[in-house]
Structure formats: C-alpha cells, structure tokens
Amino acid sequence: MHSIGAQKIAMPSLVSKELWDKSGRWSDSAEELFRLKDRQKTDFCLAPTHEEVVTNLIATAKHLTEIHLPIYLYQITSKFRDEMKAKHGLLRGREFVMKDLYTFDANESQAIKTYEKVCNSYENIFKRLDLPVIKARASVGSIGGKYSDEFVLPSDLGEDEIYKCNACQTAFNTELVLNGSDAECISCKSNDLTKMNAIEVGHAFLLGNRYSAKFDAKYSSNDTNAKNIYEMGCYGLGVSRILAAAVEVLSQNHTICWPKALAPFKLCVVLPKRGSKEDTGNGTVFGQQFANCLSNVLNEDILIDDRTTQTIGRRLTGLQTLGIPYTIIAGKQITDEIPKFEIIDNQSKQNYFMTQLECIQFLENLL
Known part of the structure; x- marks a missing residue:
C-alpha cells in the first residue's frame, strides 16, 4: 500500500445508524449487519465495511483542493458480518481481519487509473505469496458502484462460481450470466468456458459518486474554485481469509504448505x-x-x-x-x-x- 502512496489510518468499528441511513445501506443490508443499541436507544452497527465512515471524514475536510488528489486511505482491522452459517474456520467467520483501501480522485478517468493501479498492486501481492489467484469481473452487490473485480483462488471448497474463457482467458463470476445453460464470455462472446469453484480473497470496486454524492463530499477546483464531487473506489483484501485459503489450496494430505512469505518460520x-x-x-x-x-x-x-x-x-x-x-x-x-x-x-x-x-x-x- 505504501508503494502506491496510500496512507494508513484507523476507523471505528462501532458506526452510527445515521451514517448508514445517509448511504441507504442500513435498510439494504438486511440480516448481514450486526445491529445494536446503546443505553440511550441509539442505533449502531459493527461495520463490515467503512465506505460511510471514510466518505464522511473526507466530506468534513472542506479545505481540500484538486492539488491534494488523489487521496488513498487504508486500514487493517477487524470486520463483522452476521453470517447465516459461519464455517470452515477463517474462510467464513462472523469476525475477520481485512485490509480495506478507499480512494478519492478528481474525475472518472483518474479514478480508473487508480483502479488499475490498485488491482496491479493486488496482483503483485499474490505473486509474492506465490498463490494462483485469478482476477474475475464480478457483481457490485450491495456496496454498489460502476463495476467490480474479485480476486479468487480456485478451490472445490470455494463458494464463488467462476467462468474462465478458454479463448481469451477472461474470468467472470457466474452472477453476471443471466442464462447459465447458454453462458458466453463477457469479452469475446465465446461459449468455450471452464466453470470452477473459487474462494474470494480480495475485491475491488469502482464506486463513482455512489457515496460521495450522498455525503456531499467535494473538493475545490484549482482553476475556478468550483466544488466538485469526488470519484471513489474501494478495495479489500481478506487478510485472515488469505491465510486459510493459502493452506487449503497449497497443502497436501496431512502436510501443511505455507507460502514462504506467510510461513511462521522459513x-x-x-x-x-x-x-x-x-x-x-x-x-x-x-x-x-x-x-x-x-x-x-x-x-x-x-x-x-x-x-x-x-x-x-x-x-x-x-x-x-x-x-x-x-x-x-x-x-x-x-x-x-x-x-x-x-x-x-x-x-x-x-x-x-x-x-x-x-x-x-x-x-x-x-x-
């Protein structure tokens, strides 16, 4: 993260309903959100992601101008999700460790460059770990945005289903296919696809102004001092899930195999x-x-x-x-x-x- 100019911060795990109402996700997140009340009966949640918190933080910094952009903020912290069925240890738990990065750019073209930069950084991380991770186009889900890509490890234990095109090597989640019996590549339209199960270990979202518009998060233009909405992205790596997935994919029989970079001792x-x-x-x-x-x-x-x-x-x-x-x-x-x-x-x-x-x-x- 430091190599791409990201700054490390810390954000609260306990987040008010007010922020989630502002983004519209309090009602949209259904049962996955851990909700609680304090002694004054004020509603809070245990944050599974921090788009609302970080956007509100940037929105309060009224002095920021175009010269300060891009802004990349990340943290490594515990997250919480009320899973219907927590299973497979660290692969799917109600509490997990994540590295999440949030980016703020002046316009869409700059945000796309940031998106590509972060995705390349993620791919380099997985290469250093010597893990056969595949980047696959995916649904934006409840987080929203313009498009997203997930980083997955092929495994029979995985709950994601991925198509990989044998013609152009494009990979994409089966959620993007309307008719599974007549699936075709989203890039070259070939029907020569391989379907596999996979474990999601990372995800990238090009958010656009999905959150910045609702929080009125704006920066000042260098030339005209006009106020403009930020273009955002969010990016996550499941730190604890990567540990479990690496062992699951690399190990053989009764022998654990760690990537050298993750082994407790080499x-x-x-x-x-x-x-x-x-x-x-x-x-x-x-x-x-x-x-x-x-x-x-x-x-x-x-x-x-x-x-x-x-x-x-x-x-x-x-x-x-x-x-x-x-x-x-x-x-x-x-x-x-x-x-x-x-x-x-x-x-x-x-x-x-x-x-x-x-x-x-x-x-x-x-x-």
Whole structure:
C-alpha cells in the first residue's frame, strides 16, 4: 500500500445508524449487519465495511483542493458480518481481519487509473505469496458502484462460481450470466468456458459518486474554485481469509504448505538425538552455532527443534504439520571430516546434503 502512496489510518468499528441511513445501506443490508443499541436507544452497527465512515471524514475536510488528489486511505482491522452459517474456520467467520483501501480522485478517468493501479498492486501481492489467484469481473452487490473485480483462488471448497474463457482467458463470476445453460464470455462472446469453484480473497470496486454524492463530499477546483464531487473506489483484501485459503489450496494430505512469505518460520534446524553418536561428536553444538549463523546471514528467525529425547524421524513427522518450507537436519554426516547438513524442501520433498557454506548459498537464493 505504501508503494502506491496510500496512507494508513484507523476507523471505528462501532458506526452510527445515521451514517448508514445517509448511504441507504442500513435498510439494504438486511440480516448481514450486526445491529445494536446503546443505553440511550441509539442505533449502531459493527461495520463490515467503512465506505460511510471514510466518505464522511473526507466530506468534513472542506479545505481540500484538486492539488491534494488523489487521496488513498487504508486500514487493517477487524470486520463483522452476521453470517447465516459461519464455517470452515477463517474462510467464513462472523469476525475477520481485512485490509480495506478507499480512494478519492478528481474525475472518472483518474479514478480508473487508480483502479488499475490498485488491482496491479493486488496482483503483485499474490505473486509474492506465490498463490494462483485469478482476477474475475464480478457483481457490485450491495456496496454498489460502476463495476467490480474479485480476486479468487480456485478451490472445490470455494463458494464463488467462476467462468474462465478458454479463448481469451477472461474470468467472470457466474452472477453476471443471466442464462447459465447458454453462458458466453463477457469479452469475446465465446461459449468455450471452464466453470470452477473459487474462494474470494480480495475485491475491488469502482464506486463513482455512489457515496460521495450522498455525503456531499467535494473538493475545490484549482482553476475556478468550483466544488466538485469526488470519484471513489474501494478495495479489500481478506487478510485472515488469505491465510486459510493459502493452506487449503497449497497443502497436501496431512502436510501443511505455507507460502514462504506467510510461513511462521522459513527454516527449522533439527538437532541430533541426545546421546547419539552425532550428539557426542559435537553435532549438537555445531547445529546450534549454524542456526545462529543462518539467522544473522539471512536475517530470519530460525526455529531450533531441540526435542532431543525424540528421534529425528519422529520430530520430522511433527514438523510437517507446521508448514515450515525448509528443514535442516544435523544428521549422520554432521560428524564427517567435512560435515554436511541435510536440507529438506518440505513442499517438493527433495533433499540435499550440503556443507555449511553450500547451505548458506543455497538458501540465500531461495529466501
């Protein structure tokens, strides 16, 4: 977010009915909204999104002019939605963590440029996470606006249904198709489509003046001082859902696979069993020293498995459930004349025997 010039703010989770009435969403949101009253019987809700709050904030800043635009404001906070059936842990919960961004531009052409910039930023985030996310055109739903795109991970567990065109690679939500039995691509009109289930992990909306007009949110023109309505966009990433979806999509059998960028630790050093030939031959001390060396060279926290009363094999079985990408074992070759560690790539299941220097060079290229 910082790379595109966004500023981090904090907005309240408890929002008055007055703001939601102004946008018209208090009555439109039906059962999904958590509603409550204070001791004065004033109505509030626990915000699932913050379009009303941020637009009201900008509307009160009467001094803003065209020279201050664009304005990008984001937060990372808990959201609340009264789901009919919360399930699958973090994939669909009544409380969840979201990164939401709200943008304010001078006109529609600038807002579209911002929209493309943010979508590209989201795609770069998912590339860094090494997640096979698809960008798909979607319905604007109750949030409203001119159009929207969602970012989805293909998965049988997903509740979204997506068409992907085999001719032009355009993807779109099935909600945009009126007749499912005669569906065609929204771009090239081809009927050669692949239908799949997917987990939504992000969404972008080009809002236009859906909220800014209702809140009378205006900026002053540089030339004429005329007051003009902002063109807005809103963009969300489901932080907690991305965690759950990544594990769901990448993991195999009983082995958790995290994206390297999300793994709690990228490396684990497994020390020899206590009393073993490797332990008495200074393999344990060497392993601990190497773990400290790796931490300094790679600038990473290293997990040291010092459950040395257990065999290495038993400890490896347990480590598979943590999703750590690489395991380094101070095993049988650690006491050789030229000591070697065993490195296991826990995702590809390949293993390598390397000296201390070879290990460092190997890991520097991967992490």
